[in-house]
Amino acid sequence: MAGSSIKPTPLLKDELDIVIPTIRNLDFLEMWRPFFEQYHLIIVQDGDPSKNIKVPDGFDYELYNRNDINRILGPKASCISFKDSACRCFGYMVSKKKYIYTIDDDCFVAKDPSGKEINALEQHIKNLLSPSTPLFFNTLYDPYREGADFVRGYPFSLREGVPTAVSHGLWLNIPDYDAPTQLVKPLERNTRYVDAVLTVPKGTLFPMCGMNLAFNRELIGPAMYFGLMGDGQPVGRYDDMWAGWCMKVICDHMGWGVKTGLPYIWHSKASNPFVNLKKEYNGIFWQEELIPFFQSAVLPKECTTVQKCYIELAKQVKEKLGKLDPYFIKLADAMVTWIEAWDELNSSEGKPAKLPNGTAK
Numbered sequence: 309m310a311g312s313s314i315k316p317t318p319l320l321k322d323e324l325d326i327v328i329p330t331i332r333n334l335d336f337l338e339m340w341r342p343f344f345e346q347y348h349l350i351i352v353q354d355g356d357p358s359k360n361i362k363v364p365d366g367f368d369y370e371l372y373n374r375n376d377i378n379r380i381l382g383p384k385a386s387c388i389s390f391k392d393s394a395c396r397c398f399g400y401m402v403s404k405k406k407y408i409y410t411i412d413d414d415c416f417v418a419k420d421p422s423g424k425e426i427n428a429l430e431q432h433i434k435n436l437l438s439p440s441t442p443l444f445f446n447t448l449y450d451p452y453r454e455g456a457d458f459v460r461g462y463p464f465s466l467r468e469g470v471p472t473a474v475s476h477g478l479w480l481n482i483p484d485y486d487a488p489t490q491l492v493k494p495l496e497r498n499t500r501y502v503d504a505v506l507t508v509p510k511g512t513l514f515p516m517c518g519m520n521l522a523f524n525r526e527l528i529g530p531a532m533y534f535g536l537m538g539d540g541q542p543v544g545r546y547d548d549m550w551a552g553w554c555m556k557v558i559c560d561h562m563g564w565g566v567k568t569g570l571p572y573i574w575h576s577k578a579s580n581p582f583v584n585l586k587k588e589y590n591g592i593f594w595q596e597e598l599i600p601f602f603q604s605a606v607l608p609k610e611c612t613t614v615q616k617c618y619i620e621l622a623k624q625v626k627e628k629l630g631k632l633d634p635y636f637i638k639l640a641d642a643m644v645t646w647i648e649a650w651d652e653l654n655s656s657e658g659k660p661a662k663l664p665n666g667t668a669k
């Protein structure tokens with residue numbers, strides 16, 4: 309019998325949204341079509357709202373520009389950054405799905421060492437649907453992967469693992485370096501494909517990159533606020549970092565896991581290191597204080613929901629980081645506004661009506 313031409317239904321087809329921030333164009337979607345075409349896209353158009361961003365035919369999407377964000381959130385739109393990829397978190401807020409995958413518009417399909425094209429989304433879904441092991445390190449990496457397992461000495465009481473909240477993918481070609489490193493090593497390319505998925509141990513922070521990232525929105529969505537960055541703010545390119553530090557403290561508190569490693573994407577554009585240095589310089593200085601703050605942050609046991617954890621974290625940011633710079637007082641307030649907006653849009657009566665394909669109502 310001739311091979312069936314019926315495509316298998318992609319995993320989580322109706323339970324996952326792909327969120328793309330863009331200030332450029334969406335041509336990269338052509339390369340992702342085989343992997344993305346059956347999923348719903350949420351495009352967050354940054355910059356000039358009068359610019360028309362063309363979405364390639366055949367994709368099911370909703371697109372939000374700054375006018376839409378202001379219309380939907382009203383005064384609370386102040387918590388969504390402008391002129392920074394941080395705007396992507398608006399897509400997390402308006403999504404109705406259980407899972408989110410977010411990818412930058414200069415990230416393409418990479419190939420594994422055998423030359424096979426990598427379906428990054430499929431790997432993220434596998435990462436999210438299998439448990440994490442933050443409480444005890446498995447030296448053979450992901451024990452739930454085909455052909456691997458827990459090694460001798462791994463406590464059986466811990467082998468069930470914990471729910472996975474975040475899957476952090478990596479990048480071949482242009483690595484996600486900060487500006488100083490980019491300036492020192494302008495020609496460095498990441499050619500090393502490491503065939504591993506690791507759980508970030510409990511109590512350990514890491515620099516979360518928003519370029520190739522997936523998460524369980526029902527678990528950790530309210531904590532995935534990408535902060536106040538870009539236009540009118542003293543810092544940029546610390547959006548995903550801020551979200552990653554808040555997220556990890558909350559995942560540790562809630563008993564959820566964070567994975568990093570596979571899948572890889574091919575990152576094609578190196579952003580301008582001098583422009584990046586201007587955006588980053590406060591962040592490079594402040595992070596020496598921010599990391600100890602997050603490392604020592606304790607959430608009371610009364611914080612039983614992500615929203616409660618986040619509001620408590622915002623309180624501590626205001627109290628302890630407000631003296632580092634007044635920016636953190638503004639950021640702490642924006643964190644609270646984010647949760648208010650999240651709850652407004654995600655309570656049953658608060659959902660904005662949507663057109664099936666195209667711009668939001």
Ligand SMILES: O=c1ccn([C@@H]2O[C@H](COP(=O)(O)OP(=O)(O)O[C@H]3O[C@@H](CO)[C@H](O)[C@H]3O)[C@@H](O)[C@H]2O)c(=O)[nH]1
Binds near residue numbers: 395411412413518538
């Ligand atoms: O003002 C802006 C700038 C960019 N975007 C969109 O955001 C992503 C990332 O942009 P870009 O690829 O230019 O930046 P990188 O330096 O490679 O990004 C890394 O730094 C992080 C920035 O926080 C980012 O998550 C990392 O990937 C693209 O889709 C741009 O179109 C924007 O919306 N507004």
Ligand SMILES: [Mn+2]
Binds near residue numbers: 412414578579
């Ligand atoms: Mn990029």
